[in-house]
Amino acid sequence: MRHVLSIAIILLALCGIVVGIAGFRGRMSRRPPIEVFSDMDRQPKLRPQKPDAFFPNGVSSQLPVPGTVARSQPIQTLDGPVYPFEDSPVNTGLVTGTTNFAPADPLPVTMSLLRRGQARFDIYCAPCHGRLGDGNGITKKIGDMTAVADLHDARIVDMADGEIFNTITRGKGLMGAYGPLIPVRDRWAIIAYLRTLQLSWLGSTNDLTARERAALK
Numbered sequence: 372m373r374h375v376l377s378i379a380i381i382l383l384a385l386c387g388i389v390v391g392i393a394g395f396r397g398r399m400s401r402r403p404p405i406e407v408f409s410d411m412d413r414q415p416k417l418r419p420q421k422p423d424a425f426f427p428n429g430v431s432s433q434l435p436v437p438g439t440v441a442r443s444q445p446i447q448t449l450d451g452p453v454y455p456f457e458d459s460p461v462n463t464g465l466v467t468g469t470t471n472f473a474p475a476d477p478l479p480v481t482m483s484l485l486r487r488g489q490a491r492f493d494i495y496c497a498p499c500h501g502r503l504g505d506g507n508g509i510t511k512k513i514g515d516m517t518a519v520a521d522l523h524d525a526r527i528v529d530m531a532d533g534e535i536f537n538t539i540t541r542g543k544g545l546m547g548a549y550g551p552l553i554p555v556r557d558r559w560a561i562i563a564y565l566r567t568l569q570l571s572w573l574g575s576t577n578d579l580t581a582r583e584r585a586a587l588k
């Protein structure tokens with residue numbers, strides 16, 4: 372009988388403790404919460420840019436690990452250094468510091484750039500736009516994509532190079548984004564080649580020298 376009584380008292384006391392703790396959960400209080408497990412709320416750590424005795428030189432921020440490349444530094448490639456994060460027309464297709472499309476290809480247009488552009492165009496653009504750029508690629512023939520832009524359209528001929536760069540990079544309408552697939556330099560190479568394609572359709576005998584015209588007749 373005495374055992375039953377003491378068990379009952381212990382049980383009651385336990386209930387009291389549980390209700391005493393759990394019953395106050397959710398109540399607003401200015402006092403710190405009872406913390407059974409700290410859940411790593413507080414950890415020893417160094418605050419950035421603060422003096423600290425942990426490192427021999429007394430500051431929490433250490434010099435970058437050797438080999439770290441700052442965003443402003445060039446990355447060396449086979450084509451020479453590139454500045455992938457620089458706010459320049461090569462990377463953005465925009466006039467630096469504005470939201471206006473760059474009017475012209477920022478890369479020097481050389482024969483090797485055009486050859487590169489032709490190869491990339493034939494790989495990435497011709498399936499839809501056709502090797503001539505007239506919108507009659509294989510996807511139209513097999514009925515996969517019925518309305519593909521004709522790149523000889525006067526609107527696209529007059530378009531700033533930066534806007535075409537933007538279309539390649541982000542896509543437009545039904546056309547997907549090719550930025551993740553085509554490095555920036557190749558995008559500009561494609562644009563340079565596209566311009567020669569367009570010119571080849573717009574050219575007339577007036578572009579020839581007198582001698583070349585005579586040779587034609």
Ligand code: HEC
Pocket residue numbers: 492495496497498499500510516518519520522527535538539543544545546547549561565
């Ligand atoms: C999968 C098919 C496909 C591929 C590949 C493709 N395009 Fe397109 N492109 C389209 C379609 C479809 C449109 C019409 C988009 C619209 O107006 O809805 C278009 C539109 C365009 C336009 C006109 C955008 C405008 O402002 O109206 C340009 C310029 C262009 N493409 C360039 C390119 C270049 C350069 C490439 C290669 C890097 C390329 N496209 C690859 C399907 C494609």
